[in-house]
Amino acid sequence: MSSREAVTVIGLGAMGSMMAKTFVAAGHPTTVWNRTPGKADGLGAVPAATAAEAVAASRLVVISQIDYTGMFESLADADLNGRVLVNLSSDTPERLREASQWVDERGGVLITGGIMVPPPGIGQPGSYVFYAGPKQPLADHQPALEALGRVDHMGADPGLAMLFYQAMLNIFWTTLISYFYSSSLVGSAEQLRPYVATLLTDLAGDGPMGFLQTSTSLDTGDHAGGGDSNLHMQAIGAEHVVQTFTNAGLDAAVPAAMANLFARTDAAGYGTAGLTALVELIRKPS
Numbered sequence: 001m002s003s004r005e006a007v008t009v010i011g012l013g014a015m016g017s018m019m020a021k022t023f024v025a026a027g028h029p030t031t032v033w034n035r036t037p038g039k040a041d042g043l044g045a046v047p048a049a050t051a052a053e054a055v056a057a058s059r060l061v062v063i064s065q066i067d068y069t070g071m072f073e074s075l076a077d078a079d080l081n082g083r084v085l086v087n088l089s090s091d092t093p094e095r096l097r098e099a100s101q102w103v104d105e106r107g108g109v110l111i112t113g114g115i116m117v118p119p120p121g122i123g124q125p126g127s128y129v130f131y132a133g134p135k136q137p138l139a140d141h142q143p144a145l146e147a148l149g150r151v152d153h154m155g156a157d158p159g160l161a162m163l164f165y166q167a168m169l170n171i172f173w174t175t176l177i178s179y180f181y182s183s184s185l186v187g188s189a190e191q192l193r194p195y196v197a198t199l200l201t202d203l204a205g206d207g208p209m210g211f212l213q214t215s216t217s218l219d220t221g222d223h224a225g226g227g228d229s230n231l232h233m234q235a236i237g238a239e240h241v242v243q244t245f246t247n248a249g250l251d252a253a254v255p256a257a258m259a260n261l262f263a264r265t266d267a268a269g270y271g272t273a274g275l276t277a278l279v280e281l282i283r284k285p286s
């Protein structure tokens with residue numbers, strides 16, 4: 001008999017299947033259930049005939065479905081009394097708050113989460129998961145959850161896990177999409193790549209536009225220091241970027257959206273400020 005905590009995994013898509021494999025490999029007795037039968041083959045876990053049976057098998061139930069509607073539908077008839085549900089599905093922060101109340105009304109506890117690696121990275125060095133909800137139940141099951149990655153508790157509000165998860169996805173997507181745009185403009189991703197790598201390293205540092213200094217400006221609201229590279233000048237430059245993409249016969253939707261933000265911030269009176277003044281229009285959209 002294993003001394004490791006028993007775990008149930010609900011949902012066996014790419015993420016859920018890898019989670020189940022990871023729990024099994026770490027020595028956790030693992031029960032699984034999926035709405036489409038046959039997904040449990042080769043996982044080394046015990047398949048349950050119903051979601052209710054899967055929930056009954058373990059106090060810790062990890063859920064990986066396309067959204068929270070999946071949990072509402074799959075577990076509608078399950079006895080959640082005394083169960084800690086860790087839902088790593090995607091949805092909105094408000095939906096997660098509603099789900100927490102839904103689970104609470106059925107005698108369970110909901111821990112929300114956002115796993116910050118693709119399926120192959122689950123359980124690998126550097127993997128981590130944003131969690132939110134009551135701290136003690138998370139601490140009680142942390143040894144098991146650490147099989148998936150580092151446990152980062154962001155606070156008691158159930159919406160916080162998804163808030164941080166989506167904030168990071170936004171950075172991930174916009175960074176890569178910008179690279180797609182720019183490599184299309186110059187005609188060679190490989191030729192551009194070393195310059196992009198240097199730029200990202202500089203942004204992560206403490207230089208004039210590095211995250212250390214810009215974070216201070218964003219949090220304090222001090223956007224001084226525009227100087228010769230003030231926001232008005234950069235707004236003009238942003239329009240030139242849009243024209244360049246258009247003249248090259250490329251899609252210009254993303255550069256145009258950025259240029260629009262520059263122009264609106266400039267028109268709002270921040271033309272002599274630094275680049276971080278853009279956050280004022282982000283926080284108070286017209």
